[in-house]
Amino acid sequence: MAELTKGxxxxxxxxxxxxxxxNNSGFHAAPMSKIAxxxxxxxxxxxxxxxxxxxxxxxxxxxxKAAFTEYAFESFDPKMEVExxxxxxxxxxxxxxLKECEEAMFLAQCDNTPMIDEPSRQQGIKHLQPLLDxxxxxxxxxxxxxxxxxxxxxxxxxxxxxxxxxxxxxxxxLNEDHLEEAYQSAWSSIxx
Amino acid sequence: MAELTKGxxxxxxxxxxxxxxxNNSGFHAAPMSKIAxxxxxxxxxxxxxxxxxxxxxxxxxxxxKAAFTEYAFESFDPKMEVExxxxxxxxxxxxxxLKECEEAMFLAQCDNTPMIDEPSRQQGIKHLQPLLDxxxxxxxxxxxxxxxxxxxxxxxxxxxxxxxxxxxxxxxxLNEDHLEEAYQSAWSSIxx
Amino acid sequence: MAELTKGxxxxxxxxxxxxxxxNNSGFHAAPMSKIAxxxxxxxxxxxxxxxxxxxxxxxxxxxxKAAFTEYAFESFDPKMEVExxxxxxxxxxxxxxLKECEEAMFLAQCDNTPMIDEPSRQQGIKHLQPLLDxxxxxxxxxxxxxxxxxxxxxxxxxxxxxxxxxxxxxxxxLNEDHLEEAYQSAWSSIxx
Amino acid sequence: MAELTKGxxxxxxxxxxxxxxxNNSGFHAAPMSKIAxxxxxxxxxxxxxxxxxxxxxxxxxxxxKAAFTEYAFESFDPKMEVExxxxxxxxxxxxxxLKECEEAMFLAQCDNTPMIDEPSRQQGIKHLQPLLDxxxxxxxxxxxxxxxxxxxxxxxxxxxxxxxxxxxxxxxxLNEDHLEEAYQSAWSSIxx
DNA sequence: CATGAATGAGGATTCATTCAT
DNA sequence: TATGAATGAATCCTCATTCAT
Numbered sequence: 001m002a003e004l005t006k007g008x009x010x011x012x013x014x015x016x017x018x019x020x021x022x023n024n025s026g027f028h029a030a031p032m033s034k035i036a037x038x039x040x041x042x043x044x045x046x047x048x049x050x051x052x053x054x055x056x057x058x059x060x061x062x063x064x065k066a067a068f069t070e071y072a073f074e075s076f077d078p079k080m081e082v083e084x085x086x087x088x089x090x091x092x093x094x095x096x097x098l099k100e101c102e103e104a105m106f107l108a109q110c111d112n113t114p115m116i117d118e119p120s121r122q123q124g125i126k127h128l129q130p131l132l133d134x135x136x137x138x139x140x141x142x143x144x145x146x147x148x149x150x151x152x153x154x155x156x157x158x159x160x161x162x163x164x165x166x167x168x169x170x171x172x173x174l175n176e177d178h179l180e181e182a183y184q185s186a187w188s189s190i191x192x
Numbered sequence: 193m194a195e196l197t198k199g200x201x202x203x204x205x206x207x208x209x210x211x212x213x214x215n216n217s218g219f220h221a222a223p224m225s226k227i228a229x230x231x232x233x234x235x236x237x238x239x240x241x242x243x244x245x246x247x248x249x250x251x252x253x254x255x256x257k258a259a260f261t262e263y264a265f266e267s268f269d270p271k272m273e274v275e276x277x278x279x280x281x282x283x284x285x286x287x288x289x290l291k292e293c294e295e296a297m298f299l300a301q302c303d304n305t306p307m308i309d310e311p312s313r314q315q316g317i318k319h320l321q322p323l324l325d326x327x328x329x330x331x332x333x334x335x336x337x338x339x340x341x342x343x344x345x346x347x348x349x350x351x352x353x354x355x356x357x358x359x360x361x362x363x364x365x366l367n368e369d370h371l372e373e374a375y376q377s378a379w380s381s382i383x384x
Numbered sequence: 385m386a387e388l389t390k391g392x393x394x395x396x397x398x399x400x401x402x403x404x405x406x407n408n409s410g411f412h413a414a415p416m417s418k419i420a421x422x423x424x425x426x427x428x429x430x431x432x433x434x435x436x437x438x439x440x441x442x443x444x445x446x447x448x449k450a451a452f453t454e455y456a457f458e459s460f461d462p463k464m465e466v467e468x469x470x471x472x473x474x475x476x477x478x479x480x481x482l483k484e485c486e487e488a489m490f491l492a493q494c495d496n497t498p499m500i501d502e503p504s505r506q507q508g509i510k511h512l513q514p515l516l517d518x519x520x521x522x523x524x525x526x527x528x529x530x531x532x533x534x535x536x537x538x539x540x541x542x543x544x545x546x547x548x549x550x551x552x553x554x555x556x557x558l559n560e561d562h563l564e565e566a567y568q569s570a571w572s573s574i575x576x
Numbered sequence: 577m578a579e580l581t582k583g584x585x586x587x588x589x590x591x592x593x594x595x596x597x598x599n600n601s602g603f604h605a606a607p608m609s610k611i612a613x614x615x616x617x618x619x620x621x622x623x624x625x626x627x628x629x630x631x632x633x634x635x636x637x638x639x640x641k642a643a644f645t646e647y648a649f650e651s652f653d654p655k656m657e658v659e660x661x662x663x664x665x666x667x668x669x670x671x672x673x674l675k676e677c678e679e680a681m682f683l684a685q686c687d688n689t690p691m692i693d694e695p696s697r698q699q700g701i702k703h704l705q706p707l708l709d710x711x712x713x714x715x716x717x718x719x720x721x722x723x724x725x726x727x728x729x730x731x732x733x734x735x736x737x738x739x740x741x742x743x744x745x746x747x748x749x750l751n752e753d754h755l756e757e758a759y760q761s762a763w764s765s766i767x768x
Numbered sequence: 769c770a771t772g773a774a775t776g777a778g779g780a781t782t783c784a785t786t787c788a789t
Numbered sequence: 790t791a792t793g794a795a796t797g798a799a800t801c802c803t804c805a806t807t808c809a810t
Contacts, residue, residue: 006790007790010791023306024306025306026219026220026305026306026307027218027219027220028218028219028220028307029306031782031783031784032783032784032785033782033783033784041791041792042791042792042793043783043784043785043792043793044785044786044787044791044792044793044794045790045791045792046784046785047784047785047786048790048791052784052785053783053784053785108304109304109305111304111357112300112301112303112304112305112353112357113218113301113304113305114215114216114217114218114221115218121361145373145377147370147373147377148364148370150354150355150358150364151351151355151370151373151374151377153354154351154352154354154355154358154374155347155351155374155377155378155381158350158351158354159343159346159347159350159351160346161304162342162345162346162350163342163343163346165303165304166342166346172340172342178339178340178343181337181339181343182343182346182347185337185339185343185347185381185382186347186381188380188381189347189377189378189380189381190377198773199773202773202774223799223800223801224800224801224802225799225800225801233774233775234774234775234776235775235776235801235802236774236775236776236777236802236803236804237773237774237775238802239801239802239803240772240773240774244801244802245800245801245802390769391769394769394770407690408690409690410603410604410689410690410691411602411603411604412602412603412604412691413690415803415804415805416804416805416806417803417804417805425770425771426770426771426772427771427772427804427805427806428770428771428772428773428806428807428808429769429770429771430805430806431805431806431807432769432770436805436806437804437805437806492688493688493689495688495741496684496685496687496688496689496737496741497602497685497688497689498599498600498601498602498605499602505745529757529761531754531757531761532748532754534738534739534742534748535735535739535754535757535758535761537738538735538736538738538739538742538758539731539735539758539761539762539765542734542735542738543727543730543731543734543735544730545688546726546729546730546734547726547727547730549687549688550726550730556724556726562723562724562727565721565723565727566727566730566731569721569723569727569731569765569766570731570765572764572765573731573761573762573764573765574761582794583794586794586795607778607779607780608779608780608781609778609779609780617795617796618795618796618797619780619781619796619797620781620782620783620795620796620797620798621794621795621796622781623780623781623782624793624794624795628780628781629779629780629781
């Protein structure tokens with residue numbers, strides 16, 4: 001296990017504080033001073049690690065997105081069968097969205113908001129490539145509908161975000177059965 | 193056609209300006225002064241129609257959501273067959289999301305953000321009832337999977353928001369064929 | 385009894401509202417809009433009767449001060465003995481301060497504050513002349529200490545304002561006995 | 577002499593500026609921006625030392641009141657004879673009111689206005705206790721009239737405020753002789 | 769006379785950012 | 790590297806005042 005330098009610890013605290021504050025109050029109610037306080041750090045210290053507020057949010061976004069995709073593909077192997085691979089990725093993603101709730105909420109907010117600048121958004125999408133490749137193969141093997149990646153993502157993956165938010169807001173609890181049903185719906189919607 | 197009073201015209205201009213500014217910059221970068229300027233009105237005038245910024249956004253949300261659902265159900269008749277009814281509603285929703293892009297973007301941002309307060313959010317959901325009723329009937333008639341409404345919505349409706357945003361951000365154009373495909377995916381994911 | 389015109393009724397309502405609001409919240413928290421509302425009148429209507437806020441307050445001050453002095457001297461006759469005259473005036477003033485509490489509080493606030501402009505203040509003092517004349521006579525007759533009018537007023541009259549405020553703020557109730565005691569103190573402090 | 581920190585210097589400047597501005601224009605015409613400017617400080621800096629405008633005024637009131645009472649009792653010793661003690665206190669108070677004119681004017685305005693909130697007002701009164709104790713003893717020893725403290729204060733002390741304001745407003749200059757006369761009036765009004 | 773709607777100027781307060789230490 | 794104090798620029802909002810009706 002890597003030792004974290006003092007600086008890394010602070011940076012991490014800042015990232016975490018940003019996520020939490022933005023989640024609970026939105027970008028507009030997450031002032032730097034509060035972020036600093038929540039991270040037990042002086043406001044000035046933030047600027048040792050980030051250029052400005054926009055940069056802070058961008059970097060947090062990129063890192064969380066990276067953590068998300070890493071998690072998603074951890075047990076995936078490109079040589080797997082299409083359906084098996086998809087199921088494995090899907091379930092990891094579901095896992096992430098339901099267990100790393102804070103991170104996932106943050107991403108949802110970033111993805112539906114002009115909060116993040118375009119370059120960072122692009123940067124965040126990059127790591128999704130293995131899934132797109134899998135779909136490509138699926139289409140070639142006739143196992144997946146020959147749809148645009150956008151449509152595939154919209155039906156196969158994105159619904160999980162909606163469910164996560166619904167769950168976070170209360171009024172709906174996603175259990176194991178629901179999850180299996182959701183997976184079936186996801187697969188139904190893209191399988192040939 | 194109803195005559196609009198001078199006040200209604202101003203209020204409408206404010207609503208429109210709010211949508212546009214929030215869409216392009218987010219809540220945090222949509223100051224009252226800009227909203228006023230865009231609506232050709234003094235900042236003080238806003239407060240004749242809305243209590244404060246939160247109230248402004250809440251009301252805009254509720255109104256846009258109402259317009260959305262009214263549009264969605266316009267050509268729907270509760271006596272229709274389940275699949276026919278669903279298709280009609282779905283296509284109206286798709287229409288709205290792709291044509292009334294500004295309004296739809298605004299809703300997406302509100303729905304994924306702590307921008308709107310809870311009561312207003314609840315208020316906004318109300319009018320969705322006819323769709324939930326249709327699904328209920330569909331489940332009883334064995335035509336729709338016996339899933340939670342949340343899951344049905346996540347797969348049947350919500351993907352359209354993702355596609356709309358993707359299109360708005362560029363890099364993807366949703367044409368007639370795509371739309372039909374998307375509908376098929378939606379229906380596949382919830383039909384029994 | 386004189387009939388009041390509609391205009392006079394409105395003006396009176398405005399005067400009364402001003403007194404009440406300024407008393408309870410101070411000049412700085414008595415906006416024209418609230419004064420108007422409390423007087424059941426449009427804000428614009430105020431400007432039919434008064435030039436601006438300063439003028440409103442000035443005029444209210446002058447009128448209340450006039451009412452105060454009129455009340456004070458009502459049963460006084462310049463031909464009375466000095467002590468008798470003083471007692472009569474003093475008790476009328478005490479009456480006013482304790483019964484017309486609102487008006488008296490308003491005067492106290494005006495007199496200790498840069499709320500009123502100088503000319504209006506001078507105007508308000510004018511009607512006090514009979515008391516000053518009485519004192520003059522008292523001094524000549526060797527019945528009253530040969531002190532500056534300011535000092536006489538400070539000791540003979542002004543304490544009533546302090547007592548009134550203390551009573552209004554609670555924690556102290558001025559009864560008949562107190563009043564007699566106070567009068568004795570007043571007279572002691574100025575009599576030769 | 578204690579060294580003042582940079583912060584204390586700024587705070588003091590703010591307190592002083594507040595007194596001066598409120599004196600000359602009243603609470604309602606003493607905007608934070610002017611206070612800041614007069615203290616050679618940014619508006620935002622005020623909020624490092626005070627929570628908000630109300631808090632600023634409250635704190636200034638409490639501090640000035642404390643300075644006032646400290647000054648008043650400086651050369652007083654509880655073991656003094658009643659009359660001697662009273663004279664000493666009275667003259668110190670007179671001194672303060674006539675020399676520390678700014679502070680005294682500020683207190684007068686606060687005491688006759690809903691400018692200060694109740695808790696702060698109570699806080700301000702606390703330190704007056706030694707005078708009340710002296711009066712208590714005076715009453716027991718049969719040297720002072722058995723009157724309510726409110727009445728005693730109204731006649732023995734409060735007139736000084738009136739005289740101070742009269743002097744500040746011009747048209748009347750309080751010299752040594754006046755002062756002695758005033759003291760005699762004060763004592764006459766409360767002595768048995 | 770009377771008004772409700774409208775507003776520009778200004779008020780309190782906050783915030784991202786900097787700087788001296 | 791780290792900070793607390795400091796700030797100018799903005800932000801939300803209010804208010805005295807006006808004007809078309």
